[in-house]
Amino acid sequence: MGVNVSRATHVRRGVSIEVFTVIWMVLEAVVSISAGLLAGSALLIAFGLDSVIELVSGVMLLWRLVVEAKEGETERVERAEHLATWVVAILLTLLCLYVFSTSLYGLLTRSKPESSLIGILIAIAAVIVMPWLGITKRRIAKRIAVRARQAADGQAPATA
Numbered sequence: 001m002g003v004n005v006s007r008a009t010h011v012r013r014g015v016s017i018e019v020f021t022v023i024w025m026v027l028e029a030v031v032s033i034s035a036g037l038l039a040g041s042a043l044l045i046a047f048g049l050d051s052v053i054e055l056v057s058g059v060m061l062l063w064r065l066v067v068e069a070k071e072g073e074t075e076r077v078e079r080a081e082h083l084a085t086w087v088v089a090i091l092l093t094l095l096c097l098y099v100f101s102t103s104l105y106g107l108l109t110r111s112k113p114e115s116s117l118i119g120i121l122i123a124i125a126a127v128i129v130m131p132w133l134g135i136t137k138r139r140i141a142k143r144i145a146v147r148a149r150q151a152a153d154g155q156a157p158a159t160a
Contacts, residue, residue, distance in 0.1 A: 010143045011069045017136055018062035024129060025055035031122045039116035042102035047123070049098060053091040060084030 032048030035041070064080040105111075 007144060008069065010140055011065055014065045014137075014140045014144060015062065015069055017133070017140060018058055018065060021058040021133055021137075022055060022062060024133070025051050025058055028122060028126060029055055031118060035116045035118040035122065039114040039119060040111070041114070041116060041119065042099075042106060044116060044119045046095065046099045046102070047119075049095050053088060053095060056091060057084065057088045060087060 029048045029051035032051055033045055034048075036044030036046075036048055060080065061084065064077055064084065067080055068077050
C-alpha cells in the first residue's frame with residue numbers, strides 16, 4: 001500500500017509539471033511563431049512549430065498521467081503511450097520536411113530574415129526553462145518507474 005501511495009504522489013507531481021509544460025509550450029509557440037512571421041524567419045517559425053510538437057507531446061503525457069492518477073487501467077495507459085508515440089513521430093517528420101523545404105527555399109532565393117529581439121528573448125528563456133523541465137521530468141519519471149518496479153516485485157518502497 002505504501003508503494004502505491006508514494007507512486008500516486010509522484011504521478012500527481014508529474015501531472016503538475018506537465019500542466020506547467022503545456023502552459024510554457026503554448027507561450028513559447030505563440031511568441032516564436034508570431035516573432036518568426038514578423039521577422040520573416042523560417043528558423044524562428046520552426047522553433048515555434050517544434051514548441052507545438054512539444055505541446056502535443058506534453059498534452060499526451062498529461063493525459064496519460066491523469067489516466068494513471070485516476071487509477072486507470074494499464075491497457076488504457078499503454079494505449080495513450082502508443083498513440084502519443086505515433087503522433088509525435090508524425091509531427092517530427094512534418095517539422096523536418098518544413099525545415100528542409102524552407103531552408104532550400106531560402107538558399108535558392110537568397111532570402112535573409114530580419115533580426116528579432118523577441119526571438120532572442122524567447123530563445124534565452126527556453127535555454128533556462130527547458131533544462132529545468134527536462135531534469136525535473138526525468139527525476140519524476142525515474143521515481144514513478146522505481147515505484148512501479150517495487151510494487152511489481154512486492155518490495156518495500158525505497159526513499160527517494
